[in-house]
Every structure is written in structure tokens, then in C-alpha cells.
Amino acid sequence: MSTRREVWVAVCLVLLLAPTSPWAQTDPLPSWNDGPAKQSIVAFVQKVTDRAGPGFVPPEQRIATFDNDGTLWSEQPIYFQFAFALARVKTLAPKHPEWKTQQPFKAVLDSDMKALAASGEKGMIQLLIATHTGMTTDEFTKTVVDWMATAQHPRFKRPYTELVYQPMLELLAHLRANGFKTYIVSGGTVEFMRPWTERVYGIPPEQVVGTSFVTTYKLGPNGQPSLFRQPKIDFVDDGPGKPVNIQKFIGRRPVLAFGNSDGDQQMLQWTAAGEGARFMGIVHHTDATREWAYDRQSHIGRLDKALDEAKARGWTIVDMKADWKKIFAFE
Amino acid sequence: MSTRREVWVAVCLVLLLAPTSPWAQTDPLPSWNDGPAKQSIVAFVQKVTDRAGPGFVPPEQRIATFDNDGTLWSEQPIYFQFAFALARVKTLAPKHPEWKTQQPFKAVLDSDMKALAASGEKGMIQLLIATHTGMTTDEFTKTVVDWMATAQHPRFKRPYTELVYQPMLELLAHLRANGFKTYIVSGGTVEFMRPWTERVYGIPPEQVVGTSFVTTYKLGPNGQPSLFRQPKIDFVDDGPGKPVNIQKFIGRRPVLAFGNSDGDQQMLQWTAAGEGARFMGIVHHTDATREWAYDRQSHIGRLDKALDEAKARGWTIVDMKADWKKIFAFE
Numbered sequence: 001m002s003t004r005r006e007v008w009v010a011v012c013l014v015l016l017l018a019p020t021s022p023w024a025q026t027d028p029l030p031s032w033n034d035g036p037a038k039q040s041i042v043a044f045v046q047k048v049t050d051r052a053g054p055g056f057v058p059p060e061q062r063i064a065t066f067d068n069d070g071t072l073w074s075e076q077p078i079y080f081q082f083a084f085a086l087a088r089v090k091t092l093a094p095k096h097p098e099w100k101t102q103q104p105f106k107a108v109l110d111s112d113m114k115a116l117a118a119s120g121e122k123g124m125i126q127l128l129i130a131t132h133t134g135m136t137t138d139e140f141t142k143t144v145v146d147w148m149a150t151a152q153h154p155r156f157k158r159p160y161t162e163l164v165y166q167p168m169l170e171l172l173a174h175l176r177a178n179g180f181k182t183y184i185v186s187g188g189t190v191e192f193m194r195p196w197t198e199r200v201y202g203i204p205p206e207q208v209v210g211t212s213f214v215t216t217y218k219l220g221p222n223g224q225p226s227l228f229r230q231p232k233i234d235f236v237d238d239g240p241g242k243p244v245n246i247q248k249f250i251g252r253r254p255v256l257a258f259g260n261s262d263g264d265q266q267m268l269q270w271t272a273a274g275e276g277a278r279f280m281g282i283v284h285h286t287d288a289t290r291e292w293a294y295d296r297q298s299h300i301g302r303l304d305k306a307l308d309e310a311k312a313r314g315w316t317i318v319d320m321k322a323d324w325k326k327i328f329a330f331e
Numbered sequence: 332m333s334t335r336r337e338v339w340v341a342v343c344l345v346l347l348l349a350p351t352s353p354w355a356q357t358d359p360l361p362s363w364n365d366g367p368a369k370q371s372i373v374a375f376v377q378k379v380t381d382r383a384g385p386g387f388v389p390p391e392q393r394i395a396t397f398d399n400d401g402t403l404w405s406e407q408p409i410y411f412q413f414a415f416a417l418a419r420v421k422t423l424a425p426k427h428p429e430w431k432t433q434q435p436f437k438a439v440l441d442s443d444m445k446a447l448a449a450s451g452e453k454g455m456i457q458l459l460i461a462t463h464t465g466m467t468t469d470e471f472t473k474t475v476v477d478w479m480a481t482a483q484h485p486r487f488k489r490p491y492t493e494l495v496y497q498p499m500l501e502l503l504a505h506l507r508a509n510g511f512k513t514y515i516v517s518g519g520t521v522e523f524m525r526p527w528t529e530r531v532y533g534i535p536p537e538q539v540v541g542t543s544f545v546t547t548y549k550l551g552p553n554g555q556p557s558l559f560r561q562p563k564i565d566f567v568d569d570g571p572g573k574p575v576n577i578q579k580f581i582g583r584r585p586v587l588a589f590g591n592s593d594g595d596q597q598m599l600q601w602t603a604a605g606e607g608a609r610f611m612g613i614v615h616h617t618d619a620t621r622e623w624a625y626d627r628q629s630h631i632g633r634l635d636k637a638l639d640e641a642k643a644r645g646w647t648i649v650d651m652k653a654d655w656k657k658i659f660a661f662e
Contacts, residue, residue: 060535137578181537194582204391205582206512212579217571217597225600227578234579240548247468247558248543248565249580251525251536266548269556 028174031167031326037318044279045178055277059179063254068186070260070301071283073164076292080160081188084147088131133213133229140229144195161200166329172201186210187238187263209249211237238263243270265306280315287321359505362498362657368649375610380509386608390510394585399517401591401632402614404495407623411491412519415478419462464544464560471560475526492531497660503532517541518569518594540580542568569594574601596637611646618652
């Protein structure tokens with residue numbers, strides 16, 4: 001008898017003799033209130049996994065894509081990746097004396113949020129390039145890991161990775177338990193997310209799609225190869241870029257997609273246009289007490305056109321205040 | 332007792348009572364002769380899966396990347412994707428009267444291989460763009476599926492998908508059985524491969540990386556979205572582009588990589604430069620009788636610098652003639 005077989009005997013005995021069956025019915029979404037959003041999720045998962053029903057989706061086609069900022073974790077008062085960029089500017093400033101007089105860097109060093117805002121999207125890209133490129137991929141990963149281990153969110157005084165939504169973690173786990181492959185498809189840059197998504201969301205690096213910088217392959221003096229991050233954006237994974245990247249990276253159309261802003265509208269449209277059972281979800285930020293409340297007028301995570309389309313087409317709109325018993329695990 | 336539990340009882344009984352244990356020792360690589368190449372593969376897989384040993388690699392890090400043309404299937408007398416492009420030119424010619432006088436199209440329509448060769452890489456790209464772009468992704472996929480179902484290889488008079496290497500299919504399966512995630516990383520275009528890689532190699536679309544064309548998201552008159560293939564190359568997944576794309580798509584360094592040409596050299600270098608157990612393999616085409624014999628002087632799949640590096644660094648070189656009992660399943 002092989003060792004493997006002995007292990008199986010043990011596993012089988014445990015499964016058969018356990019006083020409480022591990023398959024007892026338990027609620028897979030305990031942080032969701034029993035409203036229409038939760039019901040639509042539960043019904044959808046039942047439908048696509050019911051082999052005998054008309055909505056059955058073969059497991060290999062169960063692709064679920066999630067926006068990250070504002071959908072899986074918070075994005076206020078500024079995108080967390082942007083908080084990382086600002087911290088990096090301060091860390092790197094001693095090596096860049098010119099930043100003392102050069103915008104948008106001066107604004108960051110002076111903590112002058114008004115001047116920073118005035119630098120607009122161009123300023124934001126300058127900050128991203130100054131802090132996210134000019135090093136190898138391994139070096140960049142290390143700066144992300146180090147920052148995540150120590151940085152704290154200004155309002156909650158906790159690591160940023162604790163600002164993930166507990167109900168969404170339950171949804172990700174419920175989908176995976178039902179044969180789904182869960183992906184992140186984010187406007188954030190991919191290598192800012194990959195170092196921690198497996199630990200925090202259970203989503204491995206190869207299932208994270210995002211905005212990217214050009215990288216080039218180099219051989220060092222001893223023939224040691226590296227990938228160098230160039231100061232040039234490769235692709236912006238936002239708006240119409242999301243379905244483009246889903247096709248490029250995954251090569252299958254999702255059957256479920258979740259977003260929270262107009263930047264997710266095309267991903268939701270693309271998902272909706274497929275054949276068979278579909279699920280389109282939007283996280284609506286409605287809880288100023290426990291999190292934040294914002295939509296049509298917000299500069300961050302603006303939800304306007306996608307909200308109209310969601311209402312018109314009957315997509316699932318998650319009302320954070322009403323639908324979520326708990327927002328963060330630490331509550 | 333739940334239905335699921337009953338199923339488990341049945342499964343367990345079958346496993347425990349089966350007269351032949353499904354885990355009896357069988358050779359996972361029956362088409363490989365028992366030479367140094369096979370031994371190096373078997374030893375590597377044992378090493379990375381031995382939890383107590385120094386070479387153990389956690390399952391989530393077991394990433395294996397394979398070139399496609401010349402590594403998983405044949406690439407002579409011309410790349411199979413190029414055979415598809417030539418066939419498409421002939422099919423599309425009635426809609427393009429100008430091709431009768433325009434190179435490289437005239438050469439294709441006249442079956443003038445000399446003039447076609449003279450058009451060089453520029454001509455090849457023109458043919459690719461004319462046949463692979465200017466339609467939606469769904470439309471392109473259909474042309475690939477239709478062609479694959481009917482086209483025959485000129486020498487073997489069989490569908491191209493039968494020209495996959497049986498020993499490599501066994502290697503892919505052996506790796507997956509040992510917790511590896513198997514990827515294709517090919518110079519061929521990604522959407523030419525994805526429609527059939529799951530059926531032929533057991534590799535799903537989301538694990539296929541390749542050269543890509545720019546695509547754009549469009550809404551039709553009824554709001555129906557599509558992804559349109561533009562006549563512009565997005566990224567060439569060859570040579571130094573392979574490690575770049577591995578990082579972009581997978582975000583982890585492979586622990587095993589297999590190629591057959593100088594276009595795979597950087598992928599093999601990048602794999603070799605990681606920490607811990609590593610496997611770098613090259614398929615050397617040495618069997619003119621059963622397949623083809625070519626290396627340093629070949630225009631297709633040239634293997635010159637990578638062969639030197641493989642020899643100098645002790646990478647595994649698979650001698651098709653000596654190492655493979657069987658090349659194709661139909662032999």
C-alpha cells in the first residue's frame with residue numbers, strides 16, 4: 001500500500017466519521033444583509049453551477065473580474081497607490097534636490113494639497129513615473145512590500161491592506177468555492193498590487209491585470225538578467241482599456257464583473273454582452289459613517305454614467321450602507 | 332446525510348477497494364527514452380515536490396513556460412500560423428483585386444515562394460496584418476477554428492494540431508500532475524493559439540502568452556460592444572520580449588522553461604537566474620526522418636547562440652532522435 005493511499009484512507013475516514021459534516025449548510029456571505037444584492041449573487045451562483053439548469057456555465061468559463069480601488073478596498077481620501085507615490089517622493093527627496101523647486105514634487109514635499117491638485121493628471125503621471133520607474137522589477141516590488149508593512153491609513157490608522165471590504169472577501173471566496181477563477185482588473189498599476197493580492201484577496205499575481213509601465217530586458221556585467229522599469233506608460237487599464245486587457249490577458253469574456261466607477265463601465269458592458277448567465281455588479285459608496293459616501297460628483301471613483309446604465313439595465317447595485325452588515329473585518 | 336456526502340462515500344469506497352490502485356507506479360513519460368534528458372526532468376520534478384528536501388518549491392511558484400513553434404509542435408516547412416495567413420490571403424483575394432499586382436500578395440496568389448521569401452520580414456508582417464486584423468476578436472477566432480478543422484499539413488497530410496509532440500504532451504501532463512501551472516509563451520500571435528490550446532495541450536486561453544495586435548473597444552449602433560483588431564502590432568513576444576511578457580502576464584519567474592531556438596534564449600536566461608531549483612530545456616531538432624533536422628543555419632527556428640549557452644551552462648538539450656521513442660501520437 002502506497003503512502004499516498006494511506007493518506008487517502010485517513011482523509012476518507014475523517015470525512016465519513018466527522019460528527020459535523022463539513023458540508024453542512026452555512027451562509028457563505030455572512031457580512032451581507034439579506035437584501036436584493038445578496039439574493040442576486042446567491043441566485044446567480046446557484047444558476048451557473050446547476051448542471052441540469054439552463055444557466056449552467058462550465059467551470060473553465062467561470063471567469064470573474066473585479067476592479068480593485070473602491071470595489072475590493074477603499075480609495076479615499078486618495079487612491080492608496082497615490083499615497084504610496086507621495087511617501088516615495090519624500091523618501092527619495094534627498095537624492096533629488098531639484099524637487100525642492102520643481103512641481104508637482106515641491107507640492108508633495110510642502111504637503112501643499114492645493115498645488116498638488118492644480119498639477120492635475122499630468123502631475124500625477126509625473127509622480128508615478130518618478131516613483132514607480134527607473135529601477136528593476138525586483139527592486140520596485142521590495143519598495144511596495146516595505147511600504148505596505150509600515151504605512152497607515154490617515155483616517156483608520158491601520159495598514160492599507162486592512163481596508164479591504166469583508167463582504168467582498170466573502171464573495172471572492174464564495175465564487176472560488178464554486179469553481180470561479182477570480183481576477184483583478186484595475187486602473188492601478190499591476191506591480192503595485194501583485195506583491196500582496198494573494199495574501200489579502202487570495203488572488204495570485206498571474207490573475208492581476210492593471211495599468212503597466214514599459215519594461216526592458218537587460219543583461220548586467222556578469223550576464224545577470226534583469227527587467228528594468230522604463231519611465232513610460234505601456235497601457236492604461238481603465239475604461240475601454242479594461243475589456244481590451246481582459247481579452248489580452250485572459251482571452252475569455254467574464255461571466256461576472258464587479259466595479260464601482262465609470263472606469264468600470266466598459267468592463268461591465270463587455271461582460272453583459274456575452275451569451276448565457278451574466279452578473280454585473282456595482283459597489284455604491286453610500287456609508288459616510290463607516291466608510292465614505294460619494295458618486296456622481298466625486299473626483300475619485302466617480303460613478304455617474306455607469307450608475308445610469310446599471311439602473312437602466314437592472315445590474316446589481318450594492319448599497320454599502322444597506323447591504324453590508326460589516327464593511328471592514330476590524331469593525 | 333447530504334447528497335454530496337453520499338457521493339464522497341462512493342468515491343472513497345471506489346478508491347479504497349479498487350483492485351488496482353490508481354497510484355500504482357507508472358511511467359509518466361512513456362514516449363521518452365531513458366536517457367539524460369528524461370532523467371533530468373524526472374529528477375527535477377522529484378526535487379521541487381519533495382517537501383523535506385532543499386529544492387522544494389511551493390506549488391503556487393511552480394510556473395512552467397513553453398515556447399510553442401518547434402517546442403510543442405512542428406514549425407516546418409513554414410510556421411503553421413504563416414500557412415494560415417497564406418490560406419487566408421487566397422480566401423480573401425476576391426475582395427482584394429489589387430493583390431493580383433501587389434507584393435507580397437501576388438507572390439502568395441501565384442504560389443511564388445521565391446518572391447515571397449524576397450519580401451522578407453516586412454512582407455511577412457504585411458501578410459499577418461492583412462489576414463489577422465480588420466475584424467472583431469470573435470470573427471478572427473472563427474476563422475482560426477474553421478481553418479484548423481480542415482487544413483492539412485503538406486508533408487503529413489493531417490490536421491496541424493496532430494503535429495504536436497507526444498513526449499511534450501506527456502511532460503505538460505506530468506508537470507500539471509505535480510502542481511505546475513503550464514504556460515505557452517510564443518512568438519506566434521496569441522489569438523491564433525487560444526482557440527485550440529486547451530483541447531490540444533490542456534493549456535487554457537488565460538495561460539497563453541504571445542505576440543499581440545492592438546485592439547480597441549467599440550460600441551455598435553445598438554450599443555453592442557466589440558473588440559476590433561487594429562492593423563498594428565502591440566508587442567512582439569520573442570527574444571527579450573519573452574521575459575518582459577512573462578513578467579507582465581504572469582508576474583512570477585518560471586522555475587522551468589522550454590524552448591527550441593534563439594528566440595527563447597532570454598526566457599531561458601531569465602528562468603536560470605532565479606533562486607532555488609531551476610530547469611532549462613531545449614528541443615533540438617535532430618531527426619530528419621521522423622520530423623526535421625535543423626539548427627544553426629535554419630531560417631525557421633534558428634538554434635545557434637542558445638545552443639552554445641545551453642552547452643556552456645549545462646541546460647538540458649533534448650535530442651529528438653535519441654531521446655524520443657515517438658514524436659507524434661499518430662506514428
